[in-house]
Amino acid sequence: MALLQEIKVPLLSVNDTSLTIIDTPFTSGEKVDTGQVIVVFETSKTSYEVTAETPGYIQYLCSNGDDYEVNEVVVKIFSDSKDIDLSVETPVKKIKKLAPINTKEWSGETQFSSGAKKLLEENELSSDLFKGYDFVSKEDVMAIMVSSPKTKKNKLANSVSQMPKQTRLDIIDYKISSGKKIEIDYLSDVQQAGLTSTVHIYVDTAFIFGHLNNALKALKNSILPLVIYESSRLLKKYPLLNAFYNSDSISVYKDINPGFAIDIGKGLKVLNVKNAGELSIQHIEEKILDLSGKYLDDKLELEHLTDITFTITDLSAEGTFLFKPLVNFMNSSILGISSIDTKLNRCVLSMTFDHRITEGKLVAGFLQELKIRLESYRSDNQSLMNQDVMCFKCRKKLKDDLADVGFSKCITPKGDEAYICQSCFKGY
Amino acid sequence: MTNNPIHHRHIKTALTIRLVEEKFLQLFSEGKLNGTVHTCVGQEFSALAFAGQLKKKDFVFSNHRCHGHYIAFTDDVRGLLAELLGKETGTCGGIGSSQHLCNNNFFSNGIQGGIVPVAAGYALGNKLKKNGAIGLVYIGDGTLGEGALYETMNIISKWEIPLLIVCENNFYAQSTAQQVNLAGDIESRAAAFGINTYKGYTSSPEELLSKAEEVISYVRDECKPAFFLVETYRLNPHSKGDDDRDPAEIEKFRNNDYLEIFQKTNPVYYNQYQTEITNEIDVLLSDIFNDSDLALDKYYSPKVPVENADWMALDPIGKRQVELLNTFFKDKMVADELTVFIGEDILSPYGGAFKVAKDLSFIAPERTFSTPISESAIMGISNGLALNGFKPFAEIMFGDFITLAFDQIVNHASKFYHMFNKKVSCPVVVRTPMGGRRGYGPTHSQTLDKFLIGIDNVKTVALNTFFDPAVLYHSISSEIHPVIVIENKIDYGKKILNHQSPNYYYERTDDLYPVVRVRPILSKPTLTIVSYGGMADLINTILNDIFVETDLKPELIIPSLISEMPVHLIADSLEESGKLLFVEEGSASGGIGAELAAQVAEYTDFKYVFRRIAALPVPVPSVKSLENLVIPDKNRIIQEIKYYFT
Numbered sequence A: 001m002a003l004l005q006e007i008k009v010p011l012l013s014v015n016d017t018s019l020t021i022i023d024t025p026f027t028s029g030e031k032v033d034t035g036q037v038i039v040v041f042e043t044s045k046t047s048y049e050v051t052a053e054t055p056g057y058i059q060y061l062c063s064n065g066d067d068y069e070v071n072e073v074v075v076k077i078f079s080d081s082k083d084i085d086l087s088v089e090t091p092v093k094k095i096k097k098l099a100p101i102n103t104k105e106w107s108g109e110t111q112f113s114s115g116a117k118k119l120l121e122e123n124e125l126s127s128d129l130f131k132g133y134d135f136v137s138k139e140d141v142m143a144i145m146v147s148s149p150k151t152k153k154n155k156l157a158n159s160v161s162q163m164p165k166q167t168r169l170d171i172i173d174y175k176i177s178s179g180k181k182i183e184i185d186y187l188s189d190v191q192q193a194g195l196t197s198t199v200h201i202y203v204d205t206a207f208i209f210g211h212l213n214n215a216l217k218a219l220k221n222s223i224l225p226l227v228i229y230e231s232s233r234l235l236k237k238y239p240l241l242n243a244f245y246n247s248d249s250i251s252v253y254k255d256i257n258p259g260f261a262i263d264i265g266k267g268l269k270v271l272n273v274k275n276a277g278e279l280s281i282q283h284i285e286e287k288i289l290d291l292s293g294k295y296l297d298d299k300l301e302l303e304h305l306t307d308i309t310f311t312i313t314d315l316s317a318e319g320t321f322l323f324k325p326l327v328n329f330m331n332s333s334i335l336g337i338s339s340i341d342t343k344l345n346r347c348v349l350s351m352t353f354d355h356r357i358t359e360g361k362l363v364a365g366f367l368q369e370l371k372i373r374l375e376s377y378r379s380d381n382q383s384l385m386n387q388d389v390m391c392f393k394c395r396k397k398l399k400d401d402l403a404d405v406g407f408s409k410c411i412t413p414k415g416d417e418a419y420i421c422q423s424c425f426k427g428y
Numbered sequence B: 001m002t003n004n005p006i007h008h009r010h011i012k013t014a015l016t017i018r019l020v021e022e023k024f025l026q027l028f029s030e031g032k033l034n035g036t037v038h039t040c041v042g043q044e045f046s047a048l049a050f051a052g053q054l055k056k057k058d059f060v061f062s063n064h065r066c067h068g069h070y071i072a073f074t075d076d077v078r079g080l081l082a083e084l085l086g087k088e089t090g091t092c093g094g095i096g097s098s099q100h101l102c103n104n105n106f107f108s109n110g111i112q113g114g115i116v117p118v119a120a121g122y123a124l125g126n127k128l129k130k131n132g133a134i135g136l137v138y139i140g141d142g143t144l145g146e147g148a149l150y151e152t153m154n155i156i157s158k159w160e161i162p163l164l165i166v167c168e169n170n171f172y173a174q175s176t177a178q179q180v181n182l183a184g185d186i187e188s189r190a191a192a193f194g195i196n197t198y199k200g201y202t203s204s205p206e207e208l209l210s211k212a213e214e215v216i217s218y219v220r221d222e223c224k225p226a227f228f229l230v231e232t233y234r235l236n237p238h239s240k241g242d243d244d245r246d247p248a249e250i251e252k253f254r255n256n257d258y259l260e261i262f263q264k265t266n267p268v269y270y271n272q273y274q275t276e277i278t279n280e281i282d283v284l285l286s287d288i289f290n291d292s293d294l295a296l297d298k299y300y301s302p303k304v305p306v307e308n309a310d311w312m313a314l315d316p317i318g319k320r321q322v323e324l325l326n327t328f329f330k331d332k333m334v335a336d337e338l339t340v341f342i343g344e345d346i347l348s349p350y351g352g353a354f355k356v357a358k359d360l361s362f363i364a365p366e367r368t369f370s371t372p373i374s375e376s377a378i379m380g381i382s383n384g385l386a387l388n389g390f391k392p393f394a395e396i397m398f399g400d401f402i403t404l405a406f407d408q409i410v411n412h413a414s415k416f417y418h419m420f421n422k423k424v425s426c427p428v429v430v431r432t433p434m435g436g437r438r439g440y441g442p443t444h445s446q447t448l449d450k451f452l453i454g455i456d457n458v459k460t461v462a463l464n465t466f467f468d469p470a471v472l473y474h475s476i477s478s479e480i481h482p483v484i485v486i487e488n489k490i491d492y493g494k495k496i497l498n499h500q501s502p503n504y505y506y507e508r509t510d511d512l513y514p515v516v517r518v519r520p521i522l523s524k525p526t527l528t529i530v531s532y533g534g535m536a537d538l539i540n541t542i543l544n545d546i547f548v549e550t551d552l553k554p555e556l557i558i559p560s561l562i563s564e565m566p567v568h569l570i571a572d573s574l575e576e577s578g579k580l581l582f583v584e585e586g587s588a589s590g591g592i593g594a595e596l597a598a599q600v601a602e603y604t605d606f607k608y609v610f611r612r613i614a615a616l617p618v619p620v621p622s623v624k625s626l627e628n629l630v631i632p633d634k635n636r637i638i639q640e641i642k643y644y645f646t
């Protein structure tokens, strides 16, 4: 006399807010056994089977061929057949079907928009990829490019969604989200060859923000704008790091379009700071802010996500000491920024690269030069930095000290090193 | 003036009319009567002589000054009293009041002149039914200024329609004396149309009664129209107060008034009748005061919208739209004896400017009426036929000309059903070809549809080239209320569903007024386009260009009942696409797209972008290059979609 299992429509991908039921192998009231497939959903890409976790009596709250919204209960399993009220056949609200025709059997000639055609040509994609489509717009092409980096080379090898599934009772399976699947496909492209390597270097960051913070509006104490600025200029000297492995050749990008990785609640995305090599630091900062805003507002467009030639990933806000970034699809290298160690005044830059294209020596040279460039921002004029020295008691800044006497170095009652102004020192 | 005694029955009726109207004035001054009254005190014998001497099967159309006519014809004093007091038991439930009465073949309306063609249509109906009934329409002398009257006099004479026009000449129109506005002579106006004319005086009732009887017989026996000029005088103001006439003049006529003289010469009878009638009125009134007002839900209750049920696939028909229309009407004329086809130049072999009426006059000559150039009369006569149980299909040769019939649509066809408290309905149909792209220029190309939606109780239907127009005309044929049908000059020559854009699914609802949907076979639409009629035909042919050039996957929704847009279907599509475009062939301001935008906004709770593409706000030029710019063409539509939505 109990409800043993309840099956809700699962959220399998962000785009599928409703799923079609394509198989209900039993009829309500029938007995089912553990492990038997009791309902099959169809997503926009694959089908998804749900098995009984327990023996019992099944009740369907759905009908075959109809669409149901995510989280609706569509099947129940009871311990006793008497629990099933067969009069409530399909109480779940069905989603209105717009199409009276079977959309699966379409085999007509696909229509391409001129934007889509252009994109196909630019990316040397074959229109055959879109067999079974009625219309292909720019967005459709882009979606294919993002979801399957293999399309570029027309090999549709073991992408995650196609791996065989096993049923094991000692583990709990969580479905991988479609966003994550895309990410995996994206990163597998370079990494699966197994020929990547990472070089690390540290950058002395003492007083590095002295001038920099004056130039930045919002991203104060962030090294990202500077890294984008300097690395894009330096990449002109290192074309192999602004390239990608293309079957038997190496394709070098003419433009330098660094992308920065972002993942704040809306999935991992790499956003294009187009032509950063031609932009000022201020422009780069504006770009970062603008793109992040668009990311948060879901306003990103194709151009913000494509044509990225080199990637920078900034984990400096996460307290990282060191990490190994993974090279993105259609890139040859990626630069990672770890957190600034405020005690040692330094931070680690790590660059992972595709060994099929270049080798450690070149990357080390790149990093060495980048380090020198970045460190050149350190304020060699100590006095300028000292302007920011602050009295720990009254929080007055040295530059605001009208007494023109200067501050004293001191030890605070807590035992920290600090500065104190003359007024506080004398106890006025 | 002769003053021969007349039957006391007439005196009592005349006195009843007078006492009822005086009661109205009293009630009005006591604040018990809403609105207005126009009394016919002094003119009562005109009512008796004509309305009073008709048969029950005959009919009367009257104007604002109709109480006397009403009582003389129907004898329904209680209904009239209750009507003016705004009671449910009134002759029209209190909706019509003084100027809008309807009871047993009696109709009145407050639009001067407008009732004349309606009366002609009603009389034509009687002639077609061969029932021996005739009709009467009262007008005042001021109404001799209305054009509809002359359109009608021409037609009733030419077609020998048994209608008697009684012109009550009281020498004033509202505040204006006749010599200010009237040129020439009254009787010779009717005579000029070859209509027999007569004259009489209310001050000589006996003679008036007998002349009236004679004219009534002439109209009935000869089945011909007649015009009767009654010289009379109203002793009261036009309506309630304000009378700028010379009191001496009024006094002179009062002394000459038959009832006044009767009172002086036969005080005993007069007083006896007066007391009797007054008592009768008072008894009725004390009863009526207890009656209740009509409840709103008996007058109006909102329609529950019907959700469209099933979709069906559309198939091409290898026939031109005009052939299918012509076939429908030929079949309809044969199958239904109450069908009448009326319009200009519709006789065969010509068969109408666009050939929709081809051969109809051969098939059913008695019910195919080719009219003079008289749009107001065409529409009014059709209204009258419809009131008399016929199904008239009026053709207005070019859409632009429908403005000349507008009063008949708005103040007559649209209002009859409600203002007569649902006692009658007016199932008239008016069809007209709209639209440009044929170089006909400013007065033969404009799309005026926006003026034709939003008329209460009138459906506005637009044909399209996606399915057989007979489907729509079958539905229209069974309507009991007026329908305006917008046809399209260009579409006439097109074959049904001749063009199908690749990869679209063509379907329609199986409603009475089907909605067509053209949607991508697999893809989710990214642009919802709503359009209708000729413009929908154009959009259909450029669907693929729209996609190729704008990257948007359009879904096209084509309503046929444009006065009641399928908002729920549009919203369904819009929810997927987020973008809504309305394309109309008329200009945008105050247009159909504006109405649609309001309705969709009221219906939906999600965000979307809405845009209109419409004609430029100028008359349609004849020169082709400019015509193609003023009316949205392919290039402009694609450009604007790009501009607005991408």
Ligand SMILES: Cc1ncc(C[n+]2csc(CCOP(=O)(O)OP(=O)(O)O)c2C)c(N)n1
Pocket (backbone or CB within 6 Å): B064, B065, B110, B111, B112, B113, B139, B140, B141, B142, B143, B144, B168, B170, B172, B173, B174, B238
């Ligand atoms: C089309 C139209 N225009 C104007 C009026 C306003 N109006 C009502 S009665 C009237 C005077 C009518 O004069 P006449 O036809 O001589 O009739 P009478 O009032 O003298 O009986 C006018 C101008 C109207 N009701 N309808």
